[in-house]
Amino acid sequence: MTTLHDLPFDTDEMLAGLRPWIETESPTFDAAAVNRMMDLVQHELAALGAITERIPGRMGLGDSVRAAIPHPRAGEGGILLLGHLDTVHPVGTLAKLPFRREGGICYGPGLMDMKGGNYVYLDALRKLLAAGIETPLPVTVLFTPDEEIGTPSTRELIETEAKRHKYILVPEPARPDGGAVIGRYAIARFNLQTRGRPSHAGWQLDKGRSAIAKMARVVGEIEGMTTEDCTFSLGVFHAGQWVNCVSSVCDAEVLTMAKTQELLEEGVAKMLALNDPEAEVIMEVRRGVTRPVWEPDQPGTMAMLSLAQEIAAEIGFEVSGASAGGGSDGNFTGALGIPTLDSIGVRGADLHTLNEHILVDSLVERAHLATGLFCRLGA
Template sequence: MTVNSTASNQPKIDAEEILEGIRRWVEIESPSHDAAAVNRMVDQVESEMKAIGAKLERVPGRDGWGDILTARTPWGGDGPGILVLSHLDTVHPIGTLKDILPFKKDEDKVFGPGIYDMKGGAYLAYYAYRHLVRTAKETPLPITFMFVPEEEVGSPTSQKMIEQMALKNKYVLVTEPARDGGKIVTSRKGVLRFEMQCEGRPAHAGAQHQDGRSAIKEMAKQILRLEELTNYETGVTCNVGLITGGTGINVVPQHCSIEIDMRVPTPELAEEMTATVLGFTAFDPDVKVTVSGGINRPPYVKDEGIAKLFDHAKDLAAEIGFELQDVKITGGGSDGNFTAAVGVPTLDGLGVDGRGAHTDYEQMYYSSLEPRAKLMLRLFETLQ
């Protein structure tokens, strides 16, 4: 990969224009579990992509999730090119914009639900493509934009399509937010998800306590065993995030269930931890323990292809006027885990800089809009 033109040849990037576009997208609230809301966001992106001549394909959602939208540049034919991967869903419920996190600019900070993760980044990629169209430029490679509806819950319906699309392309650019002051992501931990269920024996908590076998008591022991799998030296973390159980305060509980999230840095540890958790058995032989689950997102490991792609992006950033660094490994998963795992060079974290993803103070930095949009544009112009 070589830099084949100079920063002076770039079309003008207008931060105010970008901000207004991001505002349009942010003000269409789109929580993952509300397919109709997500599809309103898909409608907006589809309309804007259609207006600049993209070739569109919209795959209807299934299993209660929203639609998947792809948009391809009219140039470049059907050959392998650049896949730009974005998600349009957020974690924020409808009403967050009105009651908790209204769109607001305060000096360099711009607030709004999903503005950082990741409508800001998704819009930057669209904006860079629009600038190419405005200046009648074509890129050496065709560009395919893929917008998924349920990344925040693990991409259950889009994973297969993401992997298939990645394998048809030479590079993947993911518009997840930047980290730690503008760093991009070249490796991520894998995500493992499990559900554990305990079934005991119900009994009256006063009159016949001795006849009961408590599912909650058994689960408490299992939780302690799970939490002990966390090892900061190896990079493994285990979190029991949800628990339900019992029927009444005066009943020895028959049922208890938990949901477990694990993060692992390598494929080897992913296999080891999966086997460990799936192999858990009951402490009390009178209680039945069932464990299901496994790898939700494979580890995203920085290999030679990713390193080369990062070095290219770093050269482009220097040309634009800033130093680009990468996060060596981050615990958060993304759809970039899927594309890196199938062997396609992937750069992640190319979206806006900011902080507070998934919080009531989520924000992006206005100052990041121009340089990040320029970097995306230059990647489009120079990748071959």
């Protein structure tokens, strides 16, 4: 009889399976591209014998895929494997960051965040099914299209699905020390717009009021509000088309992250206080999507961490647990009080950059962790 330790995980096979996932580029704002990725994964889930469901996208974003893995109680509440298939990398990034292996490192857009982890946990289910090993609890998979922009279109779907389950596994990339996440900071996004007065920059410069200049001054003010417990970062800035025109409109986006909900609300108040509708150059601040704080040390989550640590020790590595910034969909499930173990995916570095990569050794390592969790949660 095949045991968990006998499951035939093979690094080269896993990399070969991952390649089409990475080469199917899927930036959040390109719904057609995201849906091509959903097509690929839905096909793989169907090939496992899973009962798959395509959930149409909304808000101009891509679809979601939900799948009940074969089990005598398939479809019932048990373990939810929750992940996103969108990335921050635009189509064409492969020209600069091709999928490639160099020794113990493998590169590719979205490989670390979070296609690598999603693939590993799906491969773990594939190997368990092939070996005829039945998990104590049925497993449901939910892959979504919009985590990288705060999950505006699928939060309700995630929360509704999560409430049916006892445990949530989120294979986001591991923390820098290889550890898991057992709580996450609160996050809010803001849309900013300055509106000035246009003029010809060479002929009547003094008649104009620059929206760009106003926004630029505010950027320093916003980022200057950052503390160790509440951070502010302006990451998007759009304005101007003609250099000989004084800009009349400038748009920007700001991300605020805080260690507690109270600190987040204080940060929100500071941002909204920047509204200035009566000035010569109007400043408008609108609050966007928010991720609630996921408080650490919840008993159910800590029990999951303890189990993960036992499994990791048997495999030969360590898994620490800590609260972290950088939101994920685990914010939603953890905030609901559902036992959630996050950042249990691959190890790597430089996510969201043109050097995004994973440590190849972490593929098999995390696959064994995944099978242990699937087979011992609820046992």
